[in-house]
Amino acid sequence: MKVGYLGPKNSFTHQAAKSCFPENQLTSYQTIAACIHSVYQEEITYGVIPIENSLEGSVNDSIDRLFHLGDLVVLGEIVLPIKQQLLVANQTTRIEKILSHPQALAQSQQFLYEHYPTVPIEAVSSTTYAAEFIAQHPDLGLAAIASKKAATEYGLNILSADIQDNLFNQTRFWIISRKNQLLPLALGHLKKATLFITLANNQAGSLHKILECFAKRAIDLSKIESRPLKTSLGEYFFVLDLLYDDNEALILEAIEAVETIGGSVNYLGLYPLKTVLEEEL
Structure with missing residues (x-):
């Protein structure tokens, strides 16, 4: 069994995937699109993709590709606390540019505005790629916004900790698969x-x-x-998104x-929810 995720290793999606699946089953993909298409083509059994952040909203690439491809279902949801760190190499004394994934940059925009208003910002494919790149180029005066895991992996210093705009920053991840698959693990009761x-x-x-069809049956919509x-x-x-209550x-x-x-309906399925605690990461 192969499980794909938006990588590289130590990305937040990797942490979400690792909270449910053994490391030796995980395969890294550089883009959300590549991961989803590999699931669709049945090159891998499951994919773990980001779907929504509590600060920045939905991950549109994930939603749009699932909609337009069809034949994919959601088997589980993982909610992960997201703590962003400003990382630098040991010899960096002056920051000339800050690199990170667009979502991480958006989640930390207030910190960046207050502390580095004139420093150029560059969006890259993932937070972990940003950390890896500045570790490989310690003489360029670069900083990265990434996780503590990435700091440890690449031997970087945490210059500023927990810089996200909200201390309760969370991201939802979906475990997706083809319609003929089941999830061989228990996530939770909700x-x-x-x-x-x-x-x-x-x-x-x-x-x-359309909404009246749900209201008449007292079905709780958590998102539209x-x-x-x-x-x-x-x-x-x-x-x-509907909240399930034995209904x-x-x-x-x-x-x-x-x-x-x-109306035309694509039912992505009824799926369990797992919330990962910070101490479990």
């Missing part, structure tokens, strides 16, 4: 469900009618979000009601 819904037309009241269909301006699909029959009934009024 469960959620996710739907992708496309409206039949853009008439006034269409979304209200729109994403462009990438067909024409003003055309969207909707992402709905999957009602969820399926609501899906049938949505389809009856012309």
Whole structure:
């Protein structure tokens, strides 16, 4: 069994994947797209991808690719605390540029504005790549925003700790697979469900009618979000997260009601949730 994740090693996605799967089963991918397509083509059994951050919102690349590919399901969710560190090499005395993944830069923008307002910022493919790069180029005056794991792995100093804009910064990760797979591990008792819904037309009241299918059955929606269909301006699909309360029959009934009024539904599945504590990392 192979499990793909957005790498490299010691990325936050790697930490999420490692909290559920043995290290020897993990395969690193440079992009979310590469990981998802490997799952879709059944080159690997499972993929672990970031789906939403509590500060910066949804990871659009993950959502859009799952929607447009189809035939993929969510088997589990991992919630990971995200602590960002400003890292430098031992001999760095002056920071000329700061590197990190766009999400990490966005999560630390208040710190960067207050302490390094004139230092150039460069977005790279991952936080761990940023840490690795500055470790390999200690004479360039570079800093990276990455994890404590990355600091340890590459022998870097933590110049400033926990620089994220909110101390309760968290990211949700999904374990995805093809529809014919099951998850051979227990994550937790709390469960959620996710739907992708496309409206039949853009008439006034269409979304209200869709949401009414869930409200009538007292199904709790924890999230609703729109994403462009990438067909024409003003055309969207909707992402709905539902909280499960021993009511999957009602969820399926609501899906049938949505389809009856012309909506198209991709049910990504009912899946358990695991929250990883900071001391477990």
